[in-house]
Amino acid sequence: MAYTDCMRSLVLVGHGSHLNSESAAAVYRYAELIRSRGLFDEVVEGYWKEEPSLRQVLKTCTYTDVTIIPMFISEGYFTETVIPREMGLGHQGAVPREGVARSLGGRTVRYTLPYGVHPAMTEVILERAREVLPDAGGDDTALIIIGHGTTRNENSNKVVHQNAELLRQRGIFSEVHALFLDEEPKVTGWREKVHAKRVVMVPFFASEGWHTLETIPEDLDLEGTVTVFSSQIEAGQAEGAPEGAGEQTVYYGKPVGTHPAVADVIVQLAEEARGASLVGGDRQSDHRAAWDVFMNLARGGLRMGEIMVTPHGGLFEVRHALDEGRSSETLTTLVTPDGLRDHTRLTESGEHRPVHTLRNLRRGWRAVLSEEDLPRAIHTLYPAVVEEGYACQTHALRSTPWPTTARRQTGIYGKVQQATPAQVEHVAEEVCGGCLKTRVWAGQRLNQTFFGGVPGAIPCAEACTFLVAEIREEVAGKRGQAGGHSH
Structure with missing residues (x-):
């Protein structure tokens, strides 16, 4: 499949981390894979907690036809609130199945649902199950789809329940269960629910990480890919199971979000989001x-x-x-x-x-x-330094003052609205003192840039998420404390 009617930019948006370089690895991997296929004229990564930030990434796009794919496993706070807000999409709340299309600054920008809710993910779950147990299925095999779960947003578990129901209807397994780490029904109680002797567990997570590598195995006493559990009588007899049911063998699969087929899901999402009409030319002047x-x-x-x-x-x-x-x-x-x-x-x-x-x-x-x-x-x-540096050099850079940035914050970061000017300046002096950028957003002047031959003259148009997080810690009285950082 190739797109020849216009030049297209694909933007993959991930969460990222201020602390962990591995958080962005899955997004980079899929960007490289899709880039190698030559289906798009460019593939760009953007992050909430890394660079290019959500506020910057559209500036880095070469073309005026832009499709944004949230690299998240389910709908929720980030896909419905944070990403649309930070990217200026003028949309809040649930994203419709066909996505959202906007005309922004001479571009057509399409924003889709997260890849994890695409119907094709059901097949990815099956692929993961069959990797760990090639003959997965039949009267003696149960499938458990493990979700994270949260009480903060009901959409985060919806996709797990939907996939479980779809696979239940297909009759491949004798049982299909949707179980969670942080909400009921919890995966720690699986032995009271599951009758089958063979149990395949597939984590519905975006990447390998703390939960899939440590939390789940430790909480469930898994000993690797295959773990044999003795009689259920000691652990609590599953309701309806034969008296004295024997051992159960658990086959623990890899998370669905790391499967290579996710790249195909991303491409499908981008193709399905092509409905809006184009504006302008192929390149942003x-x-x-x-x-x-x-x-x-x-x-x-x-x-x-x-x-x-x-x-x-x-x-x-x-x-x-x-x-x-x-x-x-x-x-x-x-x-x-x-x-x-x-x-x-x-x-x-x-x-x-x-x-x-x-x-x-x-x-x-x-x-x-x-x-x-x-x-x-x-x-x-x-x-984004070339784009913002050139805008500053040509006196076209628009900066965002701190009060505007603070008012935009929601959730746990809404606390930064309470920061006094003195607190903001104190934290900025410490954090930004080690940065090449000049804080144009704070009123600092930058008459020349590296375009004018001054290597270190780089403008900062808006407080970055790293500074926002540090200011939040300052307001909470936790800055500098061990374990105080939540970013």
Whole structure:
């Protein structure tokens, strides 16, 4: 399948984390997989807790036909409130089956349901079950779909119950149960509910993580992929089971969200969201202008933030500016934007870098890139910086003052609205003091940018989510305390 009638951008939106570099891994993996298929003219990642942020990511899109896929396993607070709000979609609440389409700044932007609620996910559950037990099914086999569950949003468990019912109707298994970690019916009580001797458990989670690798196995006493449990008499006889029922064998599968078929589900969602009419041309003029100017500068050599770009016979070398003059043989050579991303997402000491413009870019590498790959590599190192830097250089950058950012926060972050100006400034001085960016949103002036030859002159148009989280901790009196961070 190819799209030839217009140029299209696909945006995969994930949660991300300020603390854990693995949180974004699934989104990166699917972006790479879909990018390799050549079905879209570009595939871009965006995050709530990392960069490019939800507030920035549309600026980084080259084309005016944009489809946004929430990389979440179910509907809920993030897909219905946070993402539409932060991306300015003018929509709150449940997303209709056909998605939401808006005209924003000369673009057609389509926002879909999260991939986890797509009907094709039922087959992904079956695939996961058959991976761990090839002959899964029959009178002696039960399927348990394990969801997270929450009392805060009823939609978070709806998709698990729906898939359980669909598979129940198909009659493949003797029993199909929807059980949860944090709400009833809880998965810890599975032995009182399940009669079958063979039990396949499939976690309905977006990625491998704490719950799938530790919480579930520990709570259920699982010993790996296959665990044998002795007679149910000691653990509580399942209602209706024969007296003295024997042992049960549990086959524990991998989470559905990491299955390669999810890439096909994403593509289906994007295709189904194509209904809205296009506006404008194929490219965004300000985006094109920013990158045209950047590439012209790069062809003559450019310094930007902590990096330097040097042309070499049709190729470009990118390295840390402090490694200038070092022999190439002493540096790790990278040849793709993805390799560069993986190498620079951690600091020298192995800490996660959720904010890419913090002055902690690791040294000791060089990237050798084609002219085609250079823009994505720069976007990888400094997301949205070219677009916002050019807007600042041409006096077109719109900044968002702190009170506006604070009023937009909801849920646990609504607390930041109580922050005094002194608290905001105190936290910003500490957090932003280690960042290359100048706080234009706080009234700081930036008369030149790296486009004008000042490498470290990068504008910050709005308080980032990392700063918002730190201000929340300050208001709560937890900042600096061990275990005080919730981001």
